[in-house]
Amino acid sequence: GAGVSQSPSNKVTEKGKDVELRCDxxxxxxxxxxxxxxxxxxxxxxxxxxxxxxPDKSGLPSDRFSAERTGESVSTLTIQRxxxxxxxxxxxxxxxxxxxxxxxxxxxxxxxx
Amino acid sequence: xxxxxxxxxxxxxxxxDNSIINCAYSxxxxxxxxxxxxxSGKGPQFIIDIRSxxxxxxxxxxxxxxxxxxxxxxxxxxxxxxxxxxxxxCAENLGAGGTSYGKLTFGQGTILTVHP
Numbered sequence: 001g002a003g004v005s006q007s008p009s010n011k012v013t014e015k016g017k018d019v020e021l022r023c024d025x026x027x028x029x030x031x032x033x034x035x036x037x038x039x040x041x042x043x044x045x046x047x048x049x050x051x052x053x054x055p056d057k058s059g060l061p062s063d064r065f066s067a068e069r070t071g072e073s074v075s076t077l078t079i080q081r082x083x084x085x086x087x088x089x090x091x092x093x094x095x096x097x098x099x100x101x102x103x104x105x106x107x108x109x110x111x112x113x
Numbered sequence: 114x115x116x117x118x119x120x121x122x123x124x125x126x127x128x129x130d131n132s133i134i135n136c137a138y139s140x141x142x143x144x145x146x147x148x149x150x151x152x153s154g155k156g157p158q159f160i161i162d163i164r165s166x167x168x169x170x171x172x173x174x175x176x177x178x179x180x181x182x183x184x185x186x187x188x189x190x191x192x193x194x195x196x197x198x199x200x201x202x203c204a205e206n207l208g209a210g211g212t213s214y215g216k217l218t219f220g221q222g223t224i225l226t227v228h229p
Binding site: 004033035040041042043044045048056059091093102103104105106107 | 121147154155156157158159202204216217218219220221222
């Protein structure tokens with residue numbers, strides 16, 4: 001597609017439930033990133049995929065968070081046993097290589113009630 | 114609960130004025146910087162970037178200035194328009210290679226409001 005697509009755009013879930021957030025990067029982009037943005041704050045790095053290299057998971061806040069990427073296409077961010085502090089907008093970005101041409105999706109707004 | 118939105122710096126200007134948004138970055142090893150604009154309900158949008166071997170870079174109506182001595186970055190918007198109203202973020206990259214490659218560190222953001 002023309003841009004980075006994220007789904008769902010909004011998700012409301014009950015505390016303790018698992019959620020899956022999806023990101024479809026721009027076709028041909030080898031790099032894919034997940035960020036979290038809490039209300040009124042900047043973006044917090046979560047995880048980075050580059051081609052077939054091992055992902056950089058250094059930003060994942062706890063073992064409840066995990067992400068996968070199939071080749072150089074779709075990525076899924078999974079949050080297990082959601083907590084209220086997980087409420088945020090989760091943004092995905094992709095690029096051809098590294099930080100050049102970083103393009104963000106519109107994000108998934110997650111609300112844990 | 115805490116209203117974290119109130120902690121964001123804000124800048125209010127009149128349409129047609131020039132705007133200057135400032136950012137202090139954290140790491141002297143950072144070699145690449147980007148300014149992003151984020152409108153409500155949307156993802157950040159690239160505005161302009163600059164490498165650490167430059168002091169200034171100009172785009173259409175925007176200029177980025179880099180002062181490595183004091184680790185300070187600024188974004189100047191000329192003839193600000195109501196459509197420029199958004200949150201503006203600076204981001205830094207620690208340099209090519211190694212585990213930091215491609216990973217941007219974002220500032221907190223500045224809310225720019227342009228009054229007609």
